[in-house]
Amino acid sequence: MKRWPPLVLIAALLVGGLILGRDGSTRSDDAVADVDPATLLPVAAPADALDGSWFCAGQSAGDDTPADGTLIVANVGDTTATGTVEVIAAGGEEPVVEPLEVAARTTERIRLADILEADWVAAQVQVEGGTVVVEHEVVGELGRDVAPCQSRASDSWLLPAGASTRDASFTLAIYNPYGGEARLDLSFTTEDTVREPPDLQGLAVGPGALVAVDVSGVVTERAVIATTVSATRGQVVVDRIQTYDGQGAATTDEEAEEETFQREGLTVTPAVPAPQRVWSFPAGVKAGFLHEQVVLFNPNDDTAEVELEVALDDPERNGVLDALPVTVPPGEFTVFDVDAVESIPDGVAHSITVRSEDVPIVAERTLAAASEDTLPYIGTAASTGSPVAADRWVFATGPEADVDTGRIVVVNPGDAAVEVEVAAFGAGETTPVGEDAAGASSSTFTLEPGARRDVFIDDLDDDARSLSVVADGPIVAERRMVPVESEEETGRGISLSIGIPLRDGLALLG
Numbered sequence: 001m002k003r004w005p006p007l008v009l010i011a012a013l014l015v016g017g018l019i020l021g022r023d024g025s026t027r028s029d030d031a032v033a034d035v036d037p038a039t040l041l042p043v044a045a046p047a048d049a050l051d052g053s054w055f056c057a058g059q060s061a062g063d064d065t066p067a068d069g070t071l072i073v074a075n076v077g078d079t080t081a082t083g084t085v086e087v088i089a090a091g092g093e094e095p096v097v098e099p100l101e102v103a104a105r106t107t108e109r110i111r112l113a114d115i116l117e118a119d120w121v122a123a124q125v126q127v128e129g130g131t132v133v134v135e136h137e138v139v140g141e142l143g144r145d146v147a148p149c150q151s152r153a154s155d156s157w158l159l160p161a162g163a164s165t166r167d168a169s170f171t172l173a174i175y176n177p178y179g180g181e182a183r184l185d186l187s188f189t190t191e192d193t194v195r196e197p198p199d200l201q202g203l204a205v206g207p208g209a210l211v212a213v214d215v216s217g218v219v220t221e222r223a224v225i226a227t228t229v230s231a232t233r234g235q236v237v238v239d240r241i242q243t244y245d246g247q248g249a250a251t252t253d254e255e256a257e258e259e260t261f262q263r264e265g266l267t268v269t270p271a272v273p274a275p276q277r278v279w280s281f282p283a284g285v286k287a288g289f290l291h292e293q294v295v296l297f298n299p300n301d302d303t304a305e306v307e308l309e310v311a312l313d314d315p316e317r318n319g320v321l322d323a324l325p326v327t328v329p330p331g332e333f334t335v336f337d338v339d340a341v342e343s344i345p346d347g348v349a350h351s352i353t354v355r356s357e358d359v360p361i362v363a364e365r366t367l368a369a370a371s372e373d374t375l376p377y378i379g380t381a382a383s384t385g386s387p388v389a390a391d392r393w394v395f396a397t398g399p400e401a402d403v404d405t406g407r408i409v410v411v412n413p414g415d416a417a418v419e420v421e422v423a424a425f426g427a428g429e430t431t432p433v434g435e436d437a438a439g440a441s442s443s444t445f446t447l448e449p450g451a452r453r454d455v456f457i458d459d460l461d462d463d464a465r466s467l468s469v470v471a472d473g474p475i476v477a478e479r480r481m482v483p484v485e486s487e488e489e490t491g492r493g494i495s496l497s498i499g500i501p502l503r504d505g506l507a508l509l510g
Contacts, residue, residue, distance in 0.1 A: 037388040037506040039273060042148040044076070044133045044394060044502045051083075054125040054134035056149035057210065058173030058239025058268050061087070062117040066169070067138035067241050067266060071110040071123055072146070074133050074396040074466040075102040076425060081130030085110055088175075089118030090210040102130060105425045107396065107466045120212040122175035122237075125149070133500040135396040136268065142243050143266035143379050143493030146397055146481070148500050150270055153177055153235035157271035160297035160333055160364040161382055162188075162225040162240055164216040165249035167263065171241045172213040172227065176205040182234030188219045189226040189297070189333060195219050205236055223249060226297040226333045229271065238271040244380055260339070261291050261370035265380030265493060272384050275299055275360035278509035279385035281352040282452055282478040283409035283496060284310070284338070284365070286345070291368045292338035294352060296361055298328040304359035308336060311411075311450060313349045328361060351411045351452045353509075354385065367496055369482075377483050379494035388508055389413050389474035390501035395467040398424065398457050399481050404493075406457045406481040408434070408469060412447040413509055418473035420447050422455050426464030433457055433467070447475065469499065474507055 037043075045052040059069025075081045081102045088095040096116045102108050112121055125134050134149045153176075162170045176182045186200040197218050205211050219225055229238050246264030250256035275298075284292055298304040307323040321343055328334045338344060338352075354363040367381045399406035412418050421444045422434040432443035434455035442455050457467065469477040477499040 035274065035508070037508050038503050039152065040276065040387050041272065041498065042151045042270065042500050043506065044131055044500055046131070046503050051126065051128045052132055054149045054151055055153065055175060055177050055237040056123040056134065056136040057175035057237045058241045059112065059121060059136055059138050060119055061113040061121040065119060066140045066243060067268060068140060069112045069121065070137045071112065071125065072107060072135045072137060072396040073100065073102050073110065073125060074107040074394065075104055075130040076133065076394050076466070076468055077131030078104050079129050080104055081127040081132045083125065083127035085115070086124045087112055087116045088122050088208060088210050089116055090120040090212045092209065093118070095208060100125065100127065102132060103428060104130065105428050105430055107426050120173060120210060122173065122210040124177050131502065133394045133396050137397065138241070138266060138268045140243065140266045142245060142264060145267045145381070145493065145495045147268045147270055147497050150237045153237050154273040155231035155235050156273055157229040157238040158275065158297065158299060158362045159227040159240050159269060159271045160362050161295040161366055162215060162227055162242060164219055164222050164225060166221065166251055167245045167247045167249050168216065169243045170215040170225065172215050173239045173241060174205055174211045174213065174229065175237045176207065176209050176234060177237060178234060179207045180234055181206055182236050183232045184236065185230045185232060186213070187228045188215065189228070189331065190219065190222045191224065194331065224295060224333060224335060228299060240269045240271065242267045242269070242382065261368060263368045263380045264378050267380055267382040269382050269384065272362055275362045276387035277356045277360050279354040279363040279387055280411060280413060280476040280509055281365045281385045282411040282476055283480045284350045284352050286338050287347055289370055291370060292365065294336040294354065294363055294365045295333055296326060296328045296336060296354065296363050297333040298330060298359060298361045300359050301330050302359050303330055304328040304361050305357045306361065307355045309353040309355065310344055311351045311353070311452060312345070313452065318345060318348050349454060367494065369494060377494065381494045381496035383496045383498060386476045386498045388501065388506050389476050391471050391474055391505040392502040393469040393477035393499035394502070395479045395499050398460050398465045398467045398479070400465065401459055401462070402484060404481045404483045406479060408455045408457060408467060409452060409478045409480060410447060410455065410469060411452045411476045412449055413476060414474060415449045416473060417449060418447050418471045418475060420445055420469065420471045420475065423468050424460055424464045425466050425468060426461065429464060431464065433460065474505070
């Protein structure tokens, strides 16, 4: 296993950041490698920024392609944003550039195949004015997913939970948005080895180019693959596109007997640039037809002692669980299977906070609805958690009427109550939205310390499907969308994603 790139650690030590303690206060902590929270996940630039860039590395473009991509560009600000959308295909074709204008509190959807058709494409959105966030939606035969695009490139990227079993296809999309060549080393950690394919050492990604790596053809028949991308020159953007065909991973009768569920679905997951000590996953649930796992990847040379804190809804009735200890050896990953923990009750929603005592790690959660005729929907979702809290989060899109249903799940990681408001915006207007589980209005509510809340979002207007979550203190917000069952068939495809915070008010979880 390669050591975590020393230049990244040195740079982290030189950048000041804020850490949100368990008491809700923000502080500087010399015991932790302080980092700028805005470098850890996609972040919306403040309204007074001169310009903003968004990079969407991983999608296809065209009918009958595996992950047909659409950009969703939402302007939550009070002024019009103008700019361009540049689309480049893997293989070296000339990029195509189109103008872009997004009015205040308005959303634009841009199907990339209308600009350029190709097996794999990347897109770059450049804007001036407004406060813009960008997500990309991918749709294929096996499902649908929505995830944030990246707001910056990096020289290091990590993804814990890929797979290359017989039912799985794993593609790594690597996009170099800049004018100089990038050189990369790729490594893949499995349960028994670390693979460093010679063809993927010193991999050249030309200026403005996209490279799609078929990991399934390089690292075969592995249930979990943790990916490390390290640039020796330049910076890139990395997405993982993962599919499961529903046929199951077993290759023998013995394996089939042990396989408790079969995945089916499509996910697009942005990589994360660095490990952290704390990761938050607001939207968890344990149920007979849902299967939740958290993959903990330790890219360091020291053992990570980790605790998973599972917070149940209504703790006075459902109880408070003890933290669950997990040891992650150096250079390895550990899979935490929520299904196997008897103390976590079925049918009670929960959040998960991952805390590593000293050694930073990367945590990714997968959620699979197993493929059976009796289920209301099937699909697979995958998302890294949030290492930060913020007082304002934006989701470029919410559920589409008669297609899917959704919820925003909010967690308060501090020790002080916060007031929260959820709203939809589009076509120049902003409207409070949301209901609780009983159907009562829940657009505005108080969230007690350590608590979580599901806000159900349905029946949004097509022109006002973007969502914002605003609080008077730091919170973490996640979106979950599941398809609506029709009379003809079970709904397909689920999506789970941390929101995009505004840069102002960010703090590391600690």
